[in-house]
Amino acid sequence: MAAMKARRHLQCLLKGRGRAVWGARCLSALPQGSFASSSSSSSSSSSRQLISLENEYSAHNYHPIPVVFSQAKGSTVWDPEGKKYLDFLSAYSAVNQGHCHPKIIKALQDQTEKLTLSSRAFYNDKFPVFAERLRSIFGYDMVLPMNTGAEGVETALKLTRKWGYEKKKIPKDEAIIVSCCGCFHGRTLAVISMSCDNEATRGFGPLLPGHLKVDFGDAIALENLFKEKGDKIAGFLFEPIQGEAGVIIPPDGYLKAVRDLCSKYNILMISDEVQSGLGRSGRMLACDWEDVRPDVVVLGKALGGGVIPVSAVLADKDVMLCIQPGEHGSTFGGNPLASAVAIASLDVIKDEQLVERSAQMGEDLMKQLIELQRRFPGYIKEVRGRGLFSAVELNGAALSPVSAYDICLKLKERGVLAKPTHSTIIRLTPPLSLSGDELEEGVKALQDVFELDLPMLLQTRPQTSAPHAPHLCDRCGRKVYGA
Numbered sequence: 001m002a003a004m005k006a007r008r009h010l011q012c013l014l015k016g017r018g019r020a021v022w023g024a025r026c027l028s029a030l031p032q033g034s035f036a037s038s039s040s041s042s043s044s045s046s047s048r049q050l051i052s053l054e055n056e057y058s059a060h061n062y063h064p065i066p067v068v069f070s071q072a073k074g075s076t077v078w079d080p081e082g083k084k085y086l087d088f089l090s091a092y093s094a095v096n097q098g099h100c101h102p103k104i105i106k107a108l109q110d111q112t113e114k115l116t117l118s119s120r121a122f123y124n125d126k127f128p129v130f131a132e133r134l135r136s137i138f139g140y141d142m143v144l145p146m147n148t149g150a151e152g153v154e155t156a157l158k159l160t161r162k163w164g165y166e167k168k169k170i171p172k173d174e175a176i177i178v179s180c181c182g183c184f185h186g187r188t189l190a191v192i193s194m195s196c197d198n199e200a201t202r203g204f205g206p207l208l209p210g211h212l213k214v215d216f217g218d219a220i221a222l223e224n225l226f227k228e229k230g231d232k233i234a235g236f237l238f239e240p241i242q243g244e245a246g247v248i249i250p251p252d253g254y255l256k257a258v259r260d261l262c263s264k265y266n267i268l269m270i271s272d273e274v275q276s277g278l279g280r281s282g283r284m285l286a287c288d289w290e291d292v293r294p295d296v297v298v299l300g301k302a303l304g305g306g307v308i309p310v311s312a313v314l315a316d317k318d319v320m321l322c323i324q325p326g327e328h329g330s331t332f333g334g335n336p337l338a339s340a341v342a343i344a345s346l347d348v349i350k351d352e353q354l355v356e357r358s359a360q361m362g363e364d365l366m367k368q369l370i371e372l373q374r375r376f377p378g379y380i381k382e383v384r385g386r387g388l389f390s391a392v393e394l395n396g397a398a399l400s401p402v403s404a405y406d407i408c409l410k411l412k413e414r415g416v417l418a419k420p421t422h423s424t425i426i427r428l429t430p431p432l433s434l435s436g437d438e439l440e441e442g443v444k445a446l447q448d449v450f451e452l453d454l455p456m457l458l459q460t461r462p463q464t465s466a467p468h469a470p471h472l473c474d475r476c477g478r479k480v481y482g483a
Contacts, residue, residue, distance in 0.1 A: 177210060178225060184197070
């Protein structure tokens with residue numbers, strides 16, 4: 001009977017009755033434990049067994065928090081044993097709309113039964129609608145569809161170089177792309193050639209030429225670089241909020257200064273909004289905080305609603321049409337299944353007012369985090385964020401050898417899932433659909449870790465332990481990532 005009621009409720013949501021945000025309020029109508037019991041009964045392996053299998057047969061290119069996702073709805077995740085967690089990572093902003101949103105799942109199911117892939121060798125009846133939807137929302141003439149965020153960035157780099165040679169008349173093979181220290185744009189060879197993350201670059205050389213670095217937020221240094229080498233610089237690629245670096249917010253006026261400088265020196269302004277876009281920062285795009293219009297925008301992650309990889313590069317015709325047939329593409333880019341899902345994902349953001357919700361909830365979160373810092377000034381160095389794109393930076397020297405990863409392990413024990421970036425920073429980026437009660441629950445868990453768990457961790461640390469050594473960039477020698 002409980003399972004039948006749960007199915008009826010889900011069917012009601014799929015039919016679009018009501019405009020409730022997909023999250024805890026939707027789940028509250030379900031019989032308690034219905035998802036957990038379903039998850040437990042459908043899984044033949046325990047969390048321990050599944051983690052062991054992955055460690056044995058999968059490449060060790062990640063260091064996950066030891067929890068297994070078996071089922072999820074809204075802001076809530078269950079493991080195979082039925083234990084419930086609050087998701088405060090959102091797959092790095094890929095599930096802004098919440099896990100398994102019924103409208104997005106319905107779009108996926110409906111399209112799966114009709115057509116999943118045509119390749120770009122032919123037209124399909126979904127991608128043109130998706131492209132027009134992006135045009136109507138963001139105001140750019142054209143879209144180039146890809147799959148992952150990294151592919152989107154690679155596409156933007158190729159497009160920028162092509163524009164540089166065709167329109168700016170940069171000499172052959174001399175085009176330069178400028179990026180920021182501390183940036184993160186993916187893991188491809190072109191992208192890590194910009195990186196200040198030694199783990200991303202060591203052992204993968206030779207890095208690709210044609211890249212220069214500048215400090216994020218330093219408009220004076222950017223202009224000096226443009227003055228010196230502007231005739232060969234095709235584009236400036238940046239994150240309007242640096243996510244992997246620790247949710248670094250630029251100084252007020254920086255985005256407008258970048259726009260003015262790129263216009264003055266005829267350089268493409270390329271905004272990587274893969275993590276910061278689609279409502280995450282409390283604006284549709286993080287560049288909207290200063291009403292700035294980049295020349296090229298890269299979207300990804302939440303564009304697929306946490307269901308399927310979808311990315312897109314947006315630009316006007318003067319830039320986009322530099323790429324001609326045969327010069328770039330993707331078999332799966334713009335496929336009808338991804339296009340249908342992306343349309344639904346964008347509709348959910350609009351219909352449930354998730355941008356406005358992120359701004360409001362982000363203010364609440366920041367107030368609670370500032371109060372947490374006031375209570376634990378010895379532990380917390382800084383809190384920062386915009387919208388529901390937030391981070392807590394720890395006093396690394398005072399807490400060593402306890403790291404942000406250790407804090408996240410304790411959060412997991414208290415039913416909240418977050419992930420550190422580097423050794424001293426905890427990102428807090430829950431689904432934009434979470435409730436106020438869930439927000440308070442997440443912050444309360446962090447408070448309990450600082451108040452109850454951390455003192456015990458510090459008591460058991462090795463007496464002869466030395467503070468974490470500063471992280472020095474191999475490229476520029478700077479201290480980065482909370483060092």
